[in-house]
Amino acid sequence: MSEVVIYTIISLTGLGLIAAAILYFVATKFKVFEDPRIDQVEEALPLTNCGGCGHPGCRAFAEACVKADDLSDLHCPVGGNDTMQKVASILGMEVEERDKYVAVVRCAGSLEYRQKTSIYEGAPSCAVAASLYGGDTGCSYGCLYLGDCVKSCDFEAMYLDPVTGLPVVIEDKCVACNACVTSCPKDIMELWPQGRKNRKIFVACINEDKGGTAKKACEVACTGCSKCEKECKYDAITIENYLAYIDPEKCKLCRKCVDVCGSHSIHEINFPPRKLKEDAEEAGARGKREKRSAAASTDTAVLEAPPAENVDVVEMAKARRLKSREAKENNENNESE
Amino acid sequence: MSSQLLTVSPSPHIHQQQQTVSNLMFGVVIALTPAFIVSLVVFGVGAIKVTLAGVFFCMLFEYLISKYLLKKEANLADGSAIITGILLAFNLPANLPIWIIAIGSLVAIGLGKMAFGGLGNNPFNPAMVGRVFLLISFPVPMTSWPVAMESQWRLADGVTGATPMEIFKEGLEAGLPISEIMGQLPSYFTLFLGGQGGCIGEVSGLALFLGFLYMLYKKIITWHIPVSLLATVFALTGLFWMINPAQYADPVFQVITGGLLLGAFYMATDYVTSPMTSKGMLIYGVGIGVFTVVIRLWGSYPEGISFAILIMNGFVPLINKYVKPRRFGEVKPA
Amino acid sequence: MNAFLKDIKTFPLGGVHPQEYKLSADIPTEKLALPKMVSIPISQHIGVPAKPVVNARDKVKVGQVIAKNEGFVSTNIHASVSGMVTKIDRVLDSTGYKRDAIIIRVDGDEWLPEIDQTDEIKREISVESDEIVKKIAEAGIVGLGGATFPSHVKLAIPKGKKADCLIINGVECEPYLTSDHRIMLEKTEEVLVGTQILMKALKVEQCWIGIEINKADAIAALKKMCVQYPGIQVQPLKVHYPQGGEKQLIKAVLNREVPAGGLPIDVGVVVQNVGTAFAVYEAIQKNKPLIERVVTVTGKSVLKPSNLWVRIGTPVQELIDFVGGLPEDTGKIISGGPMMGKALNDTEIPVAKGTSGILIIPSEEAHRKPMKVCIRCSQCVGVCPMGLEPYLLMTLTQKELYERLEEDQVLNCIECGSCAYTCPSDRPILDYIRLGKKTVLSIIKERNNKK
Structure with a gap:
């Protein structure tokens, strides 16, 4: 009996020793050298693996940081300057402070301002809808209301506003990881410098149609009327393809352009409320319904007449629809007879 | 035109009308009707009681779990809970107490299905999970079968007897020669028509076969799984029978008795837990066949199909990953 | 009748059989009256959009090139009407986006003098093989089955490859559509001459015309006629969607399998649509570029399902007016067939070279049912x-x-x-x-x- 015990102990110990030897041999033979700083850098990162830095995950970013000669091309938007400072100190390098960015929604064409022209019934995805057609409203540039950006956000920093249909960015949570920008098939999302006191002014429209066409499709479309361009003292506004764009680097946040914009397509964020009549306009721009109607009458005055060449097509369309209806009625009459 | 907006959606713009999820599910229910009628004749009230209890508890638990645990709309209309209930009941003896059925239903729906996220996500056949759970937890009531044609109209405590498979296995263990054991059993024809004791659903091979034909005709299932499964069982048991007819039963007996037909036609063909390609289905069927035979011939349980199905369910993701359909224009390796 | 039903082929893998609803199969084609205005998109084909060569206020005649091809995979666009170019502007087309188009205000119907407008059938093929491909490219011919791939690209066989036969696609497997069916019936001989021209261009001796057996009259007509045209045979096919797909058709007719990622030419085959064969006939024998096509206008609620000869660029609304106006309960308008067609969001969209049909679907059938979970039914x-x-x-x-x-x-x-x-x-x-x-x-x- 005791022999069995002894044999068992000996054989198992032997097996254990052999296994240990193999393990040791393999571990030394196939050892991969890894810079220990990669682990250190990785620990300093937020470990969200969002890909906002352009690398597939935090580990890859850490590797890139360790490999890089200087950190000027590398930035972790989630961790921001603090994190990059830490990374730089681990690696013994210098890093420049960078502005913080947040995502802005460059479309104000809410359900209220844009007439539906068709019913979309495909898969509930902006990408699918965009590859099918211009969208279920007259504006083929605007938001499709299906929320691919919201789905892409890993930080719960976006939601779809049930009233306007448009996505909303929660600035405190936004880390500027760029996910919404790449997910939007219409390129509505844009990363914007956070600005002094979080204030931002931007054109909430990307419609490049002619003024008349754009305005017909959406009440708050930028018509490219160039009033804001003339008003701006800092040359921050450029007009291209019937569309104004405010350069955030040049903009001094004076809010003059917001006042002159007849179609309320220039948005201001995080400014203190204005007084008196300006109040109404700002409210309008933010989409509050009751005050909007008062401003609407001035809108029509601002709106230029549609360019002459557009007229015939529009009118022909009308005439044809009328004709179609007549033809139908005639047919019905024939049937009843 | 101006009053009504046009709908825009990607192609295709038409959709077949014949098959919807609930249509498919109720097709299975219809296919199970003949077997239910036979069991009614054979076991009487007990069959109704157990089947109704199974369906009721499965639907109840599905409703409660999706409403209060998953917090989403309970979808009873798709009929999947009904099928789980029927199939679970069909795998139980007709004299099983109702509280055991309730536990079985809870395990089948809760553990077998809803724990994975509900219909479409469960890797294991819920009815089989429920049945195996009961078989292991309550071995005595689960294997005390009412004797066929004798206890139809009594609600409880009927005379209990053994299934042909049990008679066979016990006979072998007692060392009786095969011919003598066979002498205790009804003829194969009677067995096929519905003379065997056992679970509610496995009584009549003929009724199950009719249901199978119906499902084939309605294109609810394809032939791949049942045929490959039965052929494997037949071939394997036939092989052992030829090697040693004194030790092993003949393949016809193996195929028509026990839950094999029920399992092959209705359990193994469950959409959610079977492979997606026809090649995969063949592999799956053969796998179930092999495990069934192994358990029947050498296992401690007389019956093996439930375990075999659950084991093969575990292989399905692997089969789906590695067994691809024949691609059009695949370049054949020269 | 039963004689040709013996040898019916089809492709083996997959496929469905939607209900056919070929409502307009027995209705002869008619010419649609000229519209007042056409807008001709400069991108009606797969490949690079053509480049406009006319300016606003230019007078154009029918058949005149108004946009030139840009590179090899591209094709010419011709004026389908005579009149004045009003402007070149962005117009909503069947892609669902606004894209450049040439808008012409119609004035009379003045054709280029070199175009033969008679119906007389010209059987003699006097053009040489290389010349044919060149002329097809000039005539702006694209695959008229719906894919709109420029035909001359298909006919230019890459180096190292060799075609040994041609398949003419008369399958029309999409439900509702009947435009190819009508062409085969009404322009039987022209299609066969066009086919011969294509065979000559490809230098092949053999050609099959694949037709599904729900078009028995077309099969009979072509069978009867093709004895005069050596090398051309008619192959009846089972009704089986998507048999009109090139790869499926080749598999069905010749049992050859185009390798994955490959082209039909990899198995020595070129496939052309019947409509394309007819357009080739017109381009080579009649000097007529691709300026009109047959469009099936149909739907269960349509008063008068029709097959219409329509000038390219005509607004869809004109076609709908012809068949009795848009029915009250219209839910969807589809350009093409119900399986692969594109839903239109406006009736002003112009007919393009690839528009094989306009299908009007009543609202009760226009909506998709809500999506449910996958039950893995396979x-x-x-x-x-x-x-x-x-x-x-x-x-x-x-x-x-x-x-x-x-x-x-x-x-x-x-x-x-x-x-x-x-x-x-x-x-x-x-x-x-x-x-x-x-x-x-x-x-x-x-x-x-x-x-």
């Missing part, structure tokens, strides 16, 4: 004619696993819609697969650019 795998796993491709797209999508051969998808048609859970399988395919294509392009 029906989609069974019906996929390319042997793919649609359910998997859909999930992979949703999860953005593009590498696995590529591995599982998403690029082989021909977008026939059989999977979504069959799905008992009404899942938008194809919507996602199409998206996945597009994304994978752009990833591959990016990868190739890097190299």
